[in-house]
Amino acid sequence: MASKFLPSRLPLPLNSPRFHRLPSTNKTMIPIASFSSSSPSASSVDNSVRKQEEEEEELQEKVAQALTYHHQTKHGFANYARGPRGLDWANQPNPFRRYISAPLLPLLHFPTDRPIVAVTDDAPLYSSLFHSLPPPKPISHSTISQLFFDSLALSAWKTTGFSTWSLRVNPSSGNLHPTEAYLIAPPIQSISDSPFVAHYAPKEHSLELRATIPSGFFPNFFPDNSFLIGISSIFWREAWKYGERAFRYCNHDVGHAIGAIAMAAATLGWDVKLLDGFGYKDLEQLMGLQFFPDFKIPSRPIKGKFPEIEFEHPDCLILVFPNGSNPFDVNYKELSSVVNEFTNLEWKGKSNSLSKEHICWDIIYRTAEAVKKPLTIQKGEFLVDQFKSSGICSENSYKGFTIREVVRKRRSAVDMDGVTVMDRQTFYQILLHCLPSGKGEKHRRQSTLPFRALSWDAEVHAAIFVHRVIGLPKGLYFLVRNEDHLEELKMATRSEFKWEKPEGCPDDLPLYELASSDCRELAKHLSCHQDIASDGCFSLGMMAHFEPTLSEKGAWMYPRLFWETGVLGQVLYLEAHAVGISATGIGCFFDDPVHELLGFRGSKFQSLYHFTVGGPVLDKRIMSLPAYPGPSIDA
Numbered sequence: 001m002a003s004k005f006l007p008s009r010l011p012l013p014l015n016s017p018r019f020h021r022l023p024s025t026n027k028t029m030i031p032i033a034s035f036s037s038s039s040p041s042a043s044s045v046d047n048s049v050r051k052q053e054e055e056e057e058e059l060q061e062k063v064a065q066a067l068t069y070h071h072q073t074k075h076g077f078a079n080y081a082r083g084p085r086g087l088d089w090a091n092q093p094n095p096f097r098r099y100i101s102a103p104l105l106p107l108l109h110f111p112t113d114r115p116i117v118a119v120t121d122d123a124p125l126y127s128s129l130f131h132s133l134p135p136p137k138p139i140s141h142s143t144i145s146q147l148f149f150d151s152l153a154l155s156a157w158k159t160t161g162f163s164t165w166s167l168r169v170n171p172s173s174g175n176l177h178p179t180e181a182y183l184i185a186p187p188i189q190s191i192s193d194s195p196f197v198a199h200y201a202p203k204e205h206s207l208e209l210r211a212t213i214p215s216g217f218f219p220n221f222f223p224d225n226s227f228l229i230g231i232s233s234i235f236w237r238e239a240w241k242y243g244e245r246a247f248r249y250c251n252h253d254v255g256h257a258i259g260a261i262a263m264a265a266a267t268l269g270w271d272v273k274l275l276d277g278f279g280y281k282d283l284e285q286l287m288g289l290q291f292f293p294d295f296k297i298p299s300r301p302i303k304g305k306f307p308e309i310e311f312e313h314p315d316c317l318i319l320v321f322p323n324g325s326n327p328f329d330v331n332y333k334e335l336s337s338v339v340n341e342f343t344n345l346e347w348k349g350k351s352n353s354l355s356k357e358h359i360c361w362d363i364i365y366r367t368a369e370a371v372k373k374p375l376t377i378q379k380g381e382f383l384v385d386q387f388k389s390s391g392i393c394s395e396n397s398y399k400g401f402t403i404r405e406v407v408r409k410r411r412s413a414v415d416m417d418g419v420t421v422m423d424r425q426t427f428y429q430i431l432l433h434c435l436p437s438g439k440g441e442k443h444r445r446q447s448t449l450p451f452r453a454l455s456w457d458a459e460v461h462a463a464i465f466v467h468r469v470i471g472l473p474k475g476l477y478f479l480v481r482n483e484d485h486l487e488e489l490k491m492a493t494r495s496e497f498k499w500e501k502p503e504g505c506p507d508d509l510p511l512y513e514l515a516s517s518d519c520r521e522l523a524k525h526l527s528c529h530q531d532i533a534s535d536g537c538f539s540l541g542m543m544a545h546f547e548p549t550l551s552e553k554g555a556w557m558y559p560r561l562f563w564e565t566g567v568l569g570q571v572l573y574l575e576a577h578a579v580g581i582s583a584t585g586i587g588c589f590f591d592d593p594v595h596e597l598l599g600f601r602g603s604k605f606q607s608l609y610h611f612t613v614g615g616p617v618l619d620k621r622i623m624s625l626p627a628y629p630g631p632s633i634d635a
């Protein structure tokens with residue numbers, strides 16, 4: 001199969017920016033939908049029909065912009081997406097945002113190594129969390145510290161002698177870390193006597209207090225013992241290296257961060273859910289990000305001094321609440337009007353500068369503008385599904401690590417050894433933990449850990465290249481994560497595919513064998529010729545139900561599809577480490593050749609993210625240093 005779908009000669013990347021002229025636009029806010037209640041006259045009916053048509057047209061233009069971005073940032077065998085020609089090291093963005101002069105509140109540190117970490121209620125086993133969550137802990141200085149320590153903190157420093165850099169619990173494409181986080185919480189002893197908004201500073205493992213907020217905010221709107229985490233992205237950090245494709249990677253990273261937060265919260269008996277009724281403007285005001293100046297998006301990529309592109313784009317807001325809380329609703333309309341007043345709070349700290357010079361990749365900002373979500377205020381929108389246990393077929397595959405051991409030891413494999421094999425049961429077990437719904441259920445609703453953080457039905461599937469799984473023929477397989485899509489997938493893929501359940505596959509695992517073949521070379525070439533895609537036990541491409549989702553729900557689903565792939569990627573990283581091997585996210589792949597291999601035409605399904613799982617090769621030239629206290633450099 002491999003050679004059949006590949007061009008005989010694979011050209012080298014050209015990576016040469018072609019600068020088109022595109023219309024110039026201002027960075028503006030999306031208006032929140034307004035509702036009229038007066039009785040209509042003929043002309044007001046005409047007006048409202050026209051207004052509706054205009055709104056519909058605007059929505060379609062936004063979807064068109066998301067699609068244009070997506071197609072323009074595809075890598076092809078002959079042409080990589082536009083990016084810088086080489087790296088401008090003098091302007092490498094500082095990976096640590098600070099709010100200068102905001103009070104710095106240190107968080108607590110925790111032991112990471114055995115035998116200090118015993119398996120107790122405080123340190124549950126990784127695999128146990130997929131069955132049930134422990135009883136909820138109260139919010140305290142200690143539990144909040146633990147949440148960040150096990151999700152977004154530094155995990156190590158690395159040095160070769162010539163260069164030194166930090167790594168984090170959450171992964172990031174190119175280790176560039178565009179993702180920032182905010183804690184919005186009620187008063188917490190030893191942190192703040194008033195409810196507050198704070199920025200998380202991972203290098204210091206501390207909170208930067210940005211504002212205190214009205215005392216009624218939490219009791220009026222949220223269940224007891226709950227708080228919020230806001231996530232934002234600095235596109236420039238990722239664009240510095242990856243140019244136009246960077247917007248995709250920032251959103252993968254948001255998904256990884258959501259997954260990391262959901263897992264760390266689960267350890268504390270806390271459930272998490274996106275507060276996705278909020279609009280972009282609400283998020284911006286809640287996190288205090290409205291102070292970044294607006295800028296005029298240029299009509300083409302431009303190099304120069306653009307400090308304004310170091311702004312933070314608010315992505316999402318996560319509600320963290322005690323597992324098992326009684327059902328509750330969120331009054332987005334009232335919340336939004338309260339949050340509107342946050343602009344008048346006293347915001348502390350001035351954002352630091354990250355680079356002296358920049359390249360403004362205009363399409364990123366134009367697309368970020370088009371995919372901003374408006375406020376949606378339907379009642380009953382906030383649904384928390386009951387916690388569902390994931391499927392289990394091989395508990396013994398897990399090596400008995402605690403959750404902290406798994407999340408803090410997670411590392412991307414730079415190379416895979418090409419020899420490690422996985423047994424079939426372990427493979428099936430890993431895939432069972434990648435499914436959105438509980439065991440025995442039809443897969444669609446996202447109700448298992450950590451997918452339950454997401455507020456939509458699963459839209460992402462996985463096409464899997466099995467390379468080294470004992471008891472399974474090498475070949476192409478497909479994991480259907482939303483079984484409502486099964487027939488559509490069968491129709492959309494090559495007619496010669498088998499769609500047969502493989503031998504020994506658990507009944508509740510919707511895994512299908514499509515074709516038997518040695519796909520190692522194929523997988524490697526499709527993932528930008530990277531050996532990691534062929535030298536592991538398996539690699540995969542995450543296939544999103546793409547254009548229908550954007551057309552039906554809106555352009556704002558575009559980043560969300562990437563978030564879903566990031567959460568799935570986070571599970572793959574953790575599963576690999578929990579069974580004693582490793583994994584690596586793969587953002588670099590040739591989009592349309594992957595679609596061609598599967599038989600996808602048009603944009604109904606699109607590959608958004610690749611991944612590899614296997615035995616890592618450790619680079620002995622790189623020395624590891626503890627995360628805290630780190631060397632005193634900005635790396």
Ligand SMILES: Cc1cc2nc3c(=O)[nH]c(=O)nc-3n(C[C@H](O)[C@H](O)[C@H](O)COP(=O)(O)O)c2cc1C
Nearest residue numbers: 167168171172173174175252411412585586587588
């Ligand atoms: C969205 C995403 C895309 C990535 N793409 C690649 C890739 O194409 N090739 C690769 O070798 N590593 C890739 N990585 C791995 C990152 O380089 C790695 O996460 C980063 O260097 C930090 O190291 P860590 O994961 O060990 O913390 C990717 C990671 C993420 C999160």
